[in-house]
Amino acid sequence: MSGLLGRLGGWCARHGRAVLGLWVLAAVLLTAGSVLFPGPVSNNVSIPGTDAQRAHDLMRDGFGPGFDPGGTVQIVLYSPDGPLTAQRRVRAVHRAMDRIREVPHVVEVETPYRVGGLAPSMEIGMITVKLEGHDNSKLAETTKRLSEAAEPVRALGIEAVPADASTPADKEIKTGTSEVIGVICALLVLLFAFGTLVAAMIPIFTALVSIATGLGVISLLGHIVDVPKQASIMATMIGLGVGIDYALFLLSRHRKLLADGVPVHEAVRRVVGSSGGAVVFAGGTVVIALSALMLAGFPLLRTLGWITGISVVCAVLTSVTLVPALFGMLGHRINALRLPFMGRRGSHGASSGWASLGDWVAKRPWGVLALSVAVLAALTAPALALKLGPLDDGYADRGTDQRRSYELLQAGFGPGMNGPLVVVADLETKIVDREPTPAVLQNLKDRVAAVDGMAHVADPILNDAGTAAMVRAVSDYSPSDPRALEVVEDVRAIRIEGATVHVGGEVAGMADASARIAERTPLVVGVVVLLSALLLLLAFRSPVVALKAALMNLVSLGAAFGALSLVFSMGLGSGLVGMDTPVDVDGSYLTTLFFSVPIDSYIPLMLFAVLFGLSMDYEVFLLTAVRQAYLRHGDNRRAVAQGLGSTGRVITSAALIMVAVFVAFIAYPDPMVKIFGVGLAVAIAVDATVIRGFLVPATMVLLGRYNWWCPAWLDRILPNLSIEGHDEEEEPVEEPRGELVGAARG
Structure with a gap:
């Protein structure tokens, strides 16, 4: 090659x-x-084969406009100067509703003066807009037009904030x-x-x-x-x-x-x-x-x-x-x-400083190994306290529509309003007579309402075909609260004669995503480690080097997860990285720089994939230099020292650049980007210093010539894909024969 x-x-x-x-x-x-x-962006959170996906599929079947995911948009109203029930405010709200009806694809506009549309304080309410025939990929544009149509209430001093509770925001970061x-x-x-x-x-x-x-x-x-x-x-x-x-x-x-x-x-x-x-x-x-x-x-x-x-x-x-x-x-x-x-x-x-360090490490590998392991263990230990959970809009950047609508809904209707459950019953027998309310539907509502932690349950809605029923339910907990997931599981445990209960909605989808990722994580980790090790085996023709490199990359991941746990799970400085404090129940902000922030379940797996690949970069460059030196003179200890000396400066510069780039992204307002920035920056810093500067050289010195050992049978079947190459003026020495026959090939 x-x-x-x-x-x-x-x-x-x-x-x-x-x-x-x-x-x-x-x-x-x-x-x-x-x-x-520009191509549209989306957050397609569908997970085939899950209970939440089944509920969403049933929702699309004959429940009318607005019940399809992405078909409902809410405009949250807040009147700080008095109740929304005052006559002049009522007139302004109705004028806004008339203008909203003129927006394309709007088929129904529900007044905030309906049952459940106004908060007990009468200062917060919701205009619910149902859409049909619109493009879900352009939901952000539609929501913006609906918000602009609500200008009559803003002219009266009423705050009007668009919120889309049915699908995640589709606006590109x-x-x-x-x-x-x-x-x-x-x-x-x-x-x-x-x-x-x-x-x-x-x-x-x-x-x-x-x-x-x-x-x-x-x-x-x-x-x-x-x-x-x-x-x-x-x-x-x-x-x-x-x-x-x-x-x-x-x-x-x-x-x-x-x-x-x-x-x-x-x-x-x-x-x-x-x-x-x-x-x-x-x-x-x-x-x-x-x-x-x-x-x-x-x-x-x-x-x-x-x-x-x-x-x-x-x-x-x-x-x-x-x-x-x-x-x-x-x-x-x-x-x-x-x-x-x-x-x-x-x-x-080669930097004389790095060359000296290489010599120093090569002379005392056991001591360096023990010290490196101790440091890495201390950095990794906090990872045991890493807490995963949904990251809802309550942690969005302060001042955005997502954050403000979340705050208003929580202050007016309770935290569960930001993550309502959609309970869908797949009926075994078609219902023809809708009046009075069929016993199976009333039983469904009563059983859902009896679940611990349930704040409100709406009346059941039967689809056009009479084959499925839907109940909207609101729990006492916000989407990021672990107790909200417990409520989902309790509702899913309901058994009703003549119907099969499924639970959809944001919280249910998050629960299913977490379960699916937890189930597949061992497979993903195993495939990444094995394929990466195989690639290194093809590159360096050494099983020891390939397996050791995979292990070292996992060590740097431990340090990254330890940092994430300290900053976010334990809350030791989450405010210092720019995370906004969550809103309190009464709508006031908590004034602290230290508060726990949940980490979405998919982030660790994504971080693993990214960091494993990036860490392998430095491993490849260091091993290439060590192997080139080893092929020149055959002295493993000297080759390790020379490899570290020749690459130390450039790897350090590369790592500084990478860390600087990732730290810069911590200033970005999106919480997910902040979490990635912290994890990537810490992992690269640890990888380029403790691991590549001390741990890898120490282990290579201790392993000696077995670094480049390759069984004869394996050496014969491996294709020649050596990556290090040789300068014409640098002739490799003859490698000793015997058990290490494959070391100098490639």
Whole structure:
């Protein structure tokens, strides 16, 4: 593979202008296409085969307009100056309702002056709008028009906030400030590492081209598949980090070869043939880890995984084509515009500090191993207290419609109003006579109302065919309260003669999602670990190295989950990362920086996939350097020290960039992005320091030549896919024969 990549890199270097033009053209066209024809985004939380999905399917069957998920929008009203029942406010509400009826696809508008439409205080009420024939993917646009139609009540000082209780918001998570901060931080690190403005701008430029291309593809895919609203932000976070890192590794190696006097095009060929192979394999592990999410049994997570992988593929492609093209075009001008006092020491070779550390670790591996294990155990221990649960709109950014409507509904009607249950009974016998209320329907209502923690149960509604009945129920608990899940399970346990009870709604869907993810997590973890280990086995032809790398990545994950538990589950600084305190029952804010925040059940699995792939990047680059040194002289201890010394500086710079990018995203208002930012930043920091700087070198020294042991039978059947390559002037030594026969091959 190294030969093929080398030829590709050489061709791109010779045709730099054409390659650059094609990438820029692709980025511009895809970006323009995504702006002119933006694909819709969604949060398709359907989970085939679950009880909640069965309830939702029954809801679509003949219950009339507005009962289909996505067919109901609520406008929450709040009159701070007096009750909504005052005559002038009643007139304003009716004028608003008349204007709402004029909005396309509106088939029914329910007044807040109905039973259950006004809060006991009479200051908070709900206008319920039922839609039919609309496009669910454009529900955000429809909701905006409905909100604008409610202007007559705002003119009277009444607050009118749109809330959609039937489906999650379909508005895409926009990006902007966080990316700018991340890019600036990355540029500063690159300037410090290389000392020249031209060199520092190459990773930034290629990463931006890669992100623009990837985001354009993702946006246009929205016309074909359901693209989660989190897709763009996740693709940007991961794409920006790996895009800069991959270019950084290539750039560091290229500048060293130029400093050694290697001609430009020959240097490019060698860089792409050796370090380019490491980039391809590193990117491959990230894509494998993300693709394994397809086995999670959760459509949203499955789609989010492979779509995020698009940004990684773009980063790899730009690294092995656009980066060598820029190298060829710039030649020795890559070191132009040098900045004073920056990047001079160790810019082209192994940092003396990291080389000294490598020697120090190699001389005392047992002590380093014990200390590393102790530190990692302390960082991982809090993960035992990690608390998973639904993350509802009560934790949304303060000032948004989602947060404000949540607060108003909770203050007026109780916390359960933000997550009503939809109880659907599949009737065994068709009901023809609807009056008086059939016994099975009355029994259904009574049994649901008798469940502990149930605040209100509406009258049953029979579908047109008389084959199913629906009851809307409100519990005493908010969607993020674990007791709300207990209420769902209690309702599902109801047994009624002549009917089968199913429970849908937001809370029920969350419960089913958590159960499905918990069921599939061992499968996903096993597949990711095994496939990643197999990829490393093909790369380095060493079972020991492959299994050890997988184990080390799991260790860095433990540290990430420990940090998440400290910050969010234990609440030690959740306010410090910008999480808004939850609203109290009376509508007042809690004034504390320390409060517990639930973590959605899908986040740990998504974090696992992302972090496992990203951690493998540094493992691949470190092992590549160690193996190259080992093949030159056959001394394992010396090879480990040299590998750490030659890669320590660049891995540290890459990790600093990655951490800076992820920390920048912590400032983003969306809670999910904050959780990912904290977890990714901590994991990468720990991985690049404690694990790659101490634990991995110590274990490799202790394992000795068994690092590169490969059974003869396995060595014969493994394809030759070595990624490290060799410079022509560096001839590998003859590897001792015997049990270690496969070590020097590849």
